[in-house]
Amino acid sequence: MANIQQVAREAGVSVATVSRVLNEQDTVTTKTRIKVEDAIKKMNYEPSMLGRNLRNSESRILLILIPKISNPFYFEIIKGIESTALSHNYNILLCETDSNPARENIYFDLVKKKMADGIISMDPAVNMETLTELSKTHAIIQCSEYAPNSGIPYVTIDNEEAAYRAVKHLISIGHEKIALMNSDDKFLYARQRKKGYQKALEEHSISINEDYVCRADELGFEYGQHAMKKILSLKDRPTAVFAVSDLLAIGALKEINSNGLQVPNDIAIVGFDKIDFSNMTHPTLTTIGQPMYQMGTIAAKMLMNKIKGETVESVVLEHELVIRESTSG
Amino acid sequence: MANIQQVAREAGVSVATVSRVLNEQDTVTTKTRIKVEDAIKKMNYEPSMLGRNLRNSESRILLILIPKISNPFYFEIIKGIESTALSHNYNILLCETDSNPARENIYFDLVKKKMADGIISMDPAVNMETLTELSKTHAIIQCSEYAPNSGIPYVTIDNEEAAYRAVKHLISIGHEKIALMNSDDKFLYARQRKKGYQKALEEHSISINEDYVCRADELGFEYGQHAMKKILSLKDRPTAVFAVSDLLAIGALKEINSNGLQVPNDIAIVGFDKIDFSNMTHPTLTTIGQPMYQMGTIAAKMLMNKIKGETVESVVLEHELVIRESTSG
DNA sequence: TTGAAAGCGCTAACAA
DNA sequence: TTGTTAGCGCTTTCAA
Numbered sequence: 166m167a168n169i170q171q172v173a174r175e176a177g178v179s180v181a182t183v184s185r186v187l188n189e190q191d192t193v194t195t196k197t198r199i200k201v202e203d204a205i206k207k208m209n210y211e212p213s214m215l216g217r218n219l220r221n222s223e224s225r226i227l228l229i230l231i232p233k234i235s236n237p238f239y240f241e242i243i244k245g246i247e248s249t250a251l252s253h254n255y256n257i258l259l260c261e262t263d264s265n266p267a268r269e270n271i272y273f274d275l276v277k278k279k280m281a282d283g284i285i286s287m288d289p290a291v292n293m294e295t296l297t298e299l300s301k302t303h304a305i306i307q308c309s310e311y312a313p314n315s316g317i318p319y320v321t322i323d324n325e326e327a328a329y330r331a332v333k334h335l336i337s338i339g340h341e342k343i344a345l346m347n348s349d350d351k352f353l354y355a356r357q358r359k360k361g362y363q364k365a366l367e368e369h370s371i372s373i374n375e376d377y378v379c380r381a382d383e384l385g386f387e388y389g390q391h392a393m394k395k396i397l398s399l400k401d402r403p404t405a406v407f408a409v410s411d412l413l414a415i416g417a418l419k420e421i422n423s424n425g426l427q428v429p430n431d432i433a434i435v436g437f438d439k440i441d442f443s444n445m446t447h448p449t450l451t452t453i454g455q456p457m458y459q460m461g462t463i464a465a466k467m468l469m470n471k472i473k474g475e476t477v478e479s480v481v482l483e484h485e486l487v488i489r490e491s492t493s494g
Numbered sequence: 495m496a497n498i499q500q501v502a503r504e505a506g507v508s509v510a511t512v513s514r515v516l517n518e519q520d521t522v523t524t525k526t527r528i529k530v531e532d533a534i535k536k537m538n539y540e541p542s543m544l545g546r547n548l549r550n551s552e553s554r555i556l557l558i559l560i561p562k563i564s565n566p567f568y569f570e571i572i573k574g575i576e577s578t579a580l581s582h583n584y585n586i587l588l589c590e591t592d593s594n595p596a597r598e599n600i601y602f603d604l605v606k607k608k609m610a611d612g613i614i615s616m617d618p619a620v621n622m623e624t625l626t627e628l629s630k631t632h633a634i635i636q637c638s639e640y641a642p643n644s645g646i647p648y649v650t651i652d653n654e655e656a657a658y659r660a661v662k663h664l665i666s667i668g669h670e671k672i673a674l675m676n677s678d679d680k681f682l683y684a685r686q687r688k689k690g691y692q693k694a695l696e697e698h699s700i701s702i703n704e705d706y707v708c709r710a711d712e713l714g715f716e717y718g719q720h721a722m723k724k725i726l727s728l729k730d731r732p733t734a735v736f737a738v739s740d741l742l743a744i745g746a747l748k749e750i751n752s753n754g755l756q757v758p759n760d761i762a763i764v765g766f767d768k769i770d771f772s773n774m775t776h777p778t779l780t781t782i783g784q785p786m787y788q789m790g791t792i793a794a795k796m797l798m799n800k801i802k803g804e805t806v807e808s809v810v811l812e813h814e815l816v817i818r819e820s821t822s823g
Numbered sequence: 824t825t826g827a828a829a830g831c832g833c834t835a836a837c838a839a
Numbered sequence: 840t841t842g843t844t845a846g847c848g849c850t851t852t853c854a855a
Contacts (some may be wrong), residue, residue: 166631168832179842184834192840211606215551219544219847226587234572235770240564247590250837251600256609258555259588261576271580277540279848280585302495386774415774422776441564442771445715445744447751496847513850521824569851608832613828702831 167208169216176204187212227257227468228272228281230288234261236384237440238410239287239306240455242308244420245461246285253469255282264290277461283468304471308464309455310354311479318471320463320480324354326461327453327484328361328407331435334451334486335405336369338493340433342401344377346392346417348384358409358437365468377403381413397424404432405492411436411443411452418446418491448490456482496537498545516541556586556797557601557610561617563590565713566769567739568616571637574790575614584611593619603702605632612797618681633800637793638682638784639680640808647800649792649809653683656782656813657690659765661738663780663815664734665698667822669762671730672705675721675746676735677713687738687766700727704710706732710742718745726753733761734821740765740772740781747820749774777819785811 173180185193186201193201204210218224227250231239243259250257258281260272269292275281275300283304286296296352297315299305311319333342345362348355359378361486366373376399380386389408393416396403408414414436421432428434428448436443439454460482465478498516502509514522515530522530533539547553558578560568572588577708579586587610589601598621602612605628612633615625626644628634640648664672674691677684688707695702705728710717720738722745725732737743741764750761757763757777765772768783789811797807 169833180833181843182841183833185841188834194840197841211603211608213551213832214604214607214609215544215548215553216847217829217834219548219849220833220835222542222544222847224544235566235569237564243563244590256604258585261573274540278543279540280543287619386770390774419774419776435503441715445748447748447776450693510826510828510851511824514825517850523824526825545831548833548847548852549829549851588846698848725841821842 167210172201172204172208172210173222175208176201179289186424200323202343222279223282223472224280225255226281227255227465228275228284229257229259229287230262230269230272230284231259232262232264232290233384234259236355236412237442238384240441241457241487242461242464244286245458245463247461247467248364248460249465250469253465255465255469262288262291263289266292269295283472285464285468289354303367304458304468306464306468306471308460310352313351313472318467318477318479320460320467320482322455322460322482322484323409324359324366325356327437327486328358328409329365330361330486331407331437332362332365333368334488334492335407335435336365336371337382338433340405341369342369342374342403343371343405344379344396344403346389346406347378347380348409348413348415349380349382355409360422362407362427374401374403376401384410384412386412386416386419389413390420391416393420397421397426402432405434406432407435409437411438411450412451414452414491415446417485418450428491429493436491439487444489446491451489451492452487454485454487456484495537497536498539498541501530501533501539502536504537505530520521525611527715533670539817551608552611553609554584555610556584557604557613558586558588559591559598559613559615559617559620560588561591561593561619562713563588565741566771567713570786571616571790572795574787574792575794576691576790578791578794582794584794584798591617591620593617597619598624598679602628612801614793614797617665618683633797635793635800635806637789639681641682647796647808647811649789649796649807649811651784651811651813653686653790654690654693654814656766657687657738658694658749659690659767659813659815660736660782661694662697663695663821664736664762664764665700667762669734670698671703671706671732671734672700672727673708673732674734675718675735675742676709676726677706677738678709678744680709684738691736701731703730705730713741715741715745715748718742719749720745722746722749726750726755727777728821734763735761736764738766740767740769740779743779743781743820744771744775747779757820758822765820768816773818775820780818781816783814783816785813 173183175215236346262269289310300317381392436450436452439452443450498509502512591598616637618639629646636648710721765779765781768781772779
């Protein structure tokens with residue numbers, strides 16, 4: 166494999182000139198540029214990122230931290246990040262943490278060792294202490310889940326408002342016995358969505374039944390199925406369920422179907438995230454849509470600016486309520 | 495950020511010695527090792543991969559090419575690749591090609607520019623000409639989809655046999671009018687699965703009805719839904735469908751449900767891949783399971799060996815037929 | 824067992 | 840406009 170020296174020799178110029186052509190600097194005569202380009206072609210030369218990266222002390226790689234690669238919520242966000250990154254000559258390293266601190270540390274080390282230039286964390290279970298510490302010396306952005314006072318810039322939606330609207334919708338079509346299928350309170354988004362749920366009920370003077378508020382350990386279908394089993398076993402069953410993720414909602418739907426009950430007639434369901442699957446269930450799922458692609462592009466831009474040393478501001482984006490069959494027989 | 499020079503000075507040794515400690519070479523006295531380790535701790539030193547990588551002319555990054563990041567088929571394979579890679583100090587760059595040659599080329603360039611040490615291609619639509627050419631100078635492995643005579647090592651399953659078993663199963667429970675929901679014949683796996691389908695029918699002297707053989711443009715639910723619509727419009731409707739992917743099967747299921755028909759009583763369905771979601775539909779899906787995680791670990795090992803310069807042999811793994819509700823009322 | 828020094832491939836400051 | 844040269848941070852050969 167040829168290197169810049171050999172190309173320079175072939176073209177009869179110095180390595181500096183070759184470098185200038187490579188980096189499209191306009192201080193090179195057309196004549197010499199052509200000489201160099203010919204030599205590059207002739208030798209099948211490809212500049213090595215290894216040399217360039219060391220010299221520029223950058224890796225042009227962005228780290229993306231997600232808890233589970235199989236969670237559809239992240240697909241569009243990742244797409245947004247990736248296309249923005251690519252158009253700025255960055256590549257992304259997609260890292261599944263499994264919410265496992267040991268694994269997380271492997272990835273943090275990658276940044277410390279200059280294998281990556283920055284991090285977009287989307288893991289709600291990320292160790293905020295470590296992350297905050299790391300953010301003092303490295304470029305870090307949070308996406309979706311965040312920590313308000315960490316000083317780490319974030320992009321997200323108004324979770325409380327979104328949950329509020331979801332529950333309001335259920336109330337508006339006549340439901341009063343509404344269950345909340347939440348995830349762990351240790352996550353900010355879980356607390357915010359719960360708040361929205363409570364606010365909507367209180368606004369309609371519906372008292373909160375603690376039996377109706379349940380917690381799933383993780384955001385997979387199985388967990389939704391399991392949580393729904395508990396809800397169905399209540400003596401005074403709710404007539405509607407608001408789940409904080411579509412995966413939970415789909416699990417709940419499955420459990421309801423398996424018990425011979427009908428959605429939305431027996432029990433209505435609202436999910437959260439508007440993942441692709443939410444339109445493939447029978448019935449289709451009413452849900453909250455987040456501007457995922459946009460979240461991705463914005464997070465990527467924020468990170469790249471941060472890497473450049475600029476100060477960046479956090480962003481809160483809009484959401485939408487998508488009404489489908491699971492709440493409108 | 496400290497570098498190896500400063501650590502050496504702090505420890506009162508040469509950079510060579512620090513490097514030896516870093517790389518756990520046993521030619522260093524315990525006494526000096528401790529001196530060095532103390533200095534490292536004191537200075538909060540993290541060795542830069544940039545310098546090391548240039549020196550070793552490697553990036554310790556593996557490229558993974560997949561057509562769609564949202565296709566659940568790849569999840570477990572990726573997990574297998576990643577955990578194997580991580581345990582050998584490699585990281586993976588997950589690249590979505592969207593079956594777009596331009597995008598593919600961006601990723602091929604990454605290897606040429608030494609930003610990655612090798613490629614695992616899982617994209618059926620990959621440009622085999624380019625890939626074969628590239629494989630002459632770079633380490634490349636194919637996973638799942640492959641090209642028999644390209645000289646590129648692969649890991650896969652016996653697609654014909656798997657399809658044969660799936661269709662045999664449908665025949666064994668009494669079906670004769672069996673539709674095949676395939677993808678494009680330009681893909682080897684599609685041709686192989688079709689062969690298996692034909693073989694099973696022929697073995698039972700069931701003549702092949704060309705109306706029952708249809709093609710979906712892509713492997714998403716919508717395409718399954720659309721293809722099923724066509725099948726349902728046939729005058730002489732089939733009583734069973736074998737779809738070459740679970741996503742297609744789920745789309746078909748949705749369409750059948752939407753038409754007020756029952757699975758498996760009116761129409762039975764068999765899918766392919768055993769993705770997680772295939773167990774969450776109502777009814778659950780009979781499908782072909784591939785050893786995805788193992789495919790991933792094997793592909794990763796093959797690639798790492800190839801990078802070392804070893805010659806590696808292709809591998810064909812076992813599959814299983816998983817019988818669930820969609821074929822057993 | 825340790826150190827001096829070369830060099831991986833590139834960019835950029837400075838000189839011409 | 841182009842060339843010379845130092846140096847990014849590391850590993851490794853060779854010599855001591």
